[in-house]
Amino acid sequence: MAIAFLLTSTSSFAEPPTKTIAPKNIILMIGDGMGPAQIKAYRLYKDNLATAGVDPITLDAFLVGTLATEPAAAADADDHVHSTYIVTDSAASATAYSTGQRTYNGAVGVDLERQPMSTVLEQAKQVGKKVGLVATSQIVHATPASFIAHVDSRRKYNDIADAFVDNQLNEQPLLDVFLGGGWRYFKRDDRDLTKELQSFGYQIVRTRQELLTASKKVAGLFAEVALSPAIDRTDDEPSLKEMTEAAITRLDNPQGFFLMVEGSQIDWSGHANDIAGVVNEMDDFHQAIQAAIAFAEKDGDTLVIVTADHETGGLSIGRNLEKKSVYAYNVAPIKGLEQSLPAYQKEILATRNNRAFLQHSGIELTDDEQKQWKEISKKLEKEAVWKWLVGVMSRATLTGWTTNGHTGVDVNIYAFGPGATAFYGYHDNTHVGQAIRRWLTPK
Template sequence: MKYLATALLAATFGLQAAEQPKNIIMVVGDGMGPAVTTGYRYFADNPDTPEIEDTVFDRHLVGMASTYPAHVSGLVTDSAAGATALSAGVKSYNGAIAVDVDKKPLPTVLQWAKEKGMKTGVAVTSQINHATPASYAVHNDSRKNYDAIADSMFDHKINGQFVLDVMLGGGWDYFIRDDRNIVDEFKQAGYHYISDVNQLSNTPADKPLLGLFADTGMDWALDMPNQPRLKAMTETAVKHLENDKGFFLLVEGSQVDWAEHGNDIASAMAEMHDLALTLEWLEQYVEQHPDTLVVVTADHSTGGLTIGANGKYEWKPAPLKSLKASPINIARLAVKSKTPSSVVAEQTGLRLTSKEKKAINKTEKDEKAMFKAITKLLDKRSNTGWTSSGHTAVDVQVFAMGKWKQQFAGHIDNTDIPKTLFQMLGKPQ
């Protein structure tokens, strides 16, 4: 009976998959391992109710995925190899941008969508030529070749067209250079250009769009409290991409990873909230547009986050909710003050003990040292632990929205996601 039920279920999903989604939105929470999605549930919980409320992540969980790269790089992937696996369905070496272990270009799902005449775009909080968006749009043997990757976003064409119709994120340093102004080149090619997130709501939907909002990555979510930046970029991207032939959009919550690299739990929760607001908007969009598929996953886990550390059976997210700025920006303010502890108390919303004040005031007047002191303070108050400042090999969760979501159910490999998307988009095997 169990075998028959499984067979019938597979047949049903096969029939659903035969109908191609018109629109595909791929969402990557960079560094978003299971611990950070669990932590976000507790962070977002309403303390005035007895139950722990579900989050948008809980509502759409369908499975888990392994993340290991090509054998040459061992078992722990970087973002480039992880994104190459998610974009092209092939394991490659750490640092690879949509190339295989022999450094040969690999076709990606976004590029295949463009081949089919769909519109394509990226909306990310990193620079748009960072590892994940780059691995969907272009090819390079090293993620570090930022200028060359930016050049490729203009120079590489598919059927005579630019690969990306919409590009939103950071990147002035790489697109406006002394040797080349790629922004001007895109403008001359007919792209509408904006440089302020407040301009997102006022862009002509009938023109391709380039929006760059920072030198490299965008400001932290904690430093933009009134602007859910990823949600705003996603809404604008969808507005520009909607058309009769459909679209493929990559969305990345890039700085979940960056926060975890810095063992910064407050910024990690704020970045997760920014991503959650985006997914809640996509949840509504799929309800209104049932021909749309949304797949959400992570490229890897970062930081070895522990929500409950030091042998204590507790985790306290409340101290993470009252920050007026990101810990790094609080550190920048604190080192300029004669009494750093007063700045830290005011900016974090915490009432510091005399011992904590003394420790802060004795910290070296250096931004990195002060940042570490602040994050350690927040870790102690919340009882958060970390095992690494790098990536880990933990499996990551897979979430999906839309009538095709069960195609991604169960335990899969990260390469299975693009393989399924290629199949849905009619790519010959």
Template structure:
């Protein structure tokens, strides 16, 4: 691994050097004294703004994770938002706030590409660990998380996800376990593992109802008796007024955005509901929001689902940014835990990636495959959910897959159609090891700039939620530290 020496002092030096070079360039182009003074004035204003931002306190932290959202996804979504006739590709809501990148590798004896549990533990607790670990180090000792630190200092806390709320990423912030697979134990941990007599997480919104209402234990009842509101759909989420809430909107993960009915809340809906509750605490809050199923689409090599989930995550991101802009004391940090699928925007010898076929999909291939199993009619299903006519070869491939009565085989046949028509490529059904983007807005956002390690996320945030309101001094910030 490469080593990048750094820290906040070095960052300041680089920033000041950049400002100095900009000033010299401006002065070199000046034709008179007034232009020189104007350039100096602009530099002074820039330095003053930087100093003001650095000193601003942080009351609230919203940490957003697009699971599996590597650069091909953010770039692909940019293309997806454009019209084919556009000469320029428009920005997404994320682009304005790009500040750097982070490394994602784990500390695992056998693997050097991370899973979501190890990556989330790094970002939540500031330690490298083995794949599958939920907020444990390599000795299997519990590691304090930024959510737990926030609760200790009197802040409110929340977890929001489109997966089961006990899935790897949210679990690493609010629980501890030797394996991400033990989701029933993780659900127990949310209730049993308390801080100063209080449940650690005030707002829990996502999927996984079957993990809370079990034969061996009814956690829904226990949370309700402890003062939590319990909601199961978009309407009840909107109507509920409880400060603490357990929202479980599906037995497992939520349907992807493109497949949802009106009864299921979006990630933006859940984010807004969480912020409304957490903002009542005068001491502030810590909220983690995950767009979980960007990753799931990547594992399935489903480009339709991937763009759907990027859209869902962007809408939630905009809710967070809007809140932070109005509030003035809220830091929003957004990143990914890793990339998934080895997504390629273009393949073979064609210099094209075409999004029109993706916009023609009204549902994901998985959804359509399940419908074909239910109704036994391939032509009716593809006509209803795809706004282009399949070729004879494409239709034959889906019908052949349908004969197997296997949902996954049918979905694969449908995914291949969208891949071929859009010129989308994939290299794996697993994760990939490249760095991922970091976006930040609000007070102390500059602390996350440049090339950092995923553990730096927690190291910095610990210093922002522990009651001091000051930036953490990370002497060994960067890769390999």
């Protein structure tokens, strides 16, 4: 049964600060968990030490403003709004981008009463544009889900997967292209969505090689759940850049398109307090941004918007050690790594030694870290090894963390192309969805 989606306005949207001609194509790129410190860490990681100062990254040229990310305020049973500031999750923030309205944490495309709200992807399809989703997580994860599904909980992965078939216009699924992980949610005992997609003309692709030669209408599911961390991907898994380019190639048409691209695993590295993972996932995302900008520069009628749903980890560039303020930051240990920290963890558990990690990172252990390792090596428990790895890496790089969760800091917004001026300054995250909706409203 097709899901009926809404196209009625759900709130009174403020006019953008500058009147602009609606762009033909819109590419919205979301770095999950990418706060200002994550961008700074990546900039330092990419810096050419042979030049004076810190070199800018491509993204820096397109900074236009900042966004507040809070979800709708929670209320208790007596409808008293709590005074505590509520930090968003990915579902609430992505729904703000997709609908132009705030909602509660965990909500996917629904309002506070759990009623469906129309998304910009649905609206783009209604006005004749092609639409697509790309992510390095499972494609049913909170951020991509908030553009195609309407469910009351982000954890209902099977229900979200069903929407990739059931959310239809003119008896056809909405999406022209979707690429990411999540095979297990589409090939299920209770429902085989892969066969249903094929009956609608989709080509199902499982590898990078298949993607590069795929047809126009493609569903890419490159992993059972999420793709491998960027640094660990084999030739069988596409990079985010390759998926972005493949999606753009298949969506580009005279009527235009809407594409959402997520750098999903920046957030996961932040949750794990893994600075090496953060910068490697940032690199994967930044290369995808460069590909989108290159297309927009050539096309001339494409708006590229880059932002984040929230910051993760409370990352700081610099930290105190042994109660001394150390005004420095060191990216050298990250540059030597040949695989992700989870891969080193697995290797340590299998080989019962940490030589590869220490050799590649160039880290010299402190006396305390050597003592910790001696105790850990007696049992080699998975969690203890991980805590030691990220602790050593954070100490060696002078990276600080305040949490394993999200924070409420404002995130940056970048824009290039027609319509970029609509995002100048400071806004709520709902402003992004509101501006896109206006451009997609049938005249």
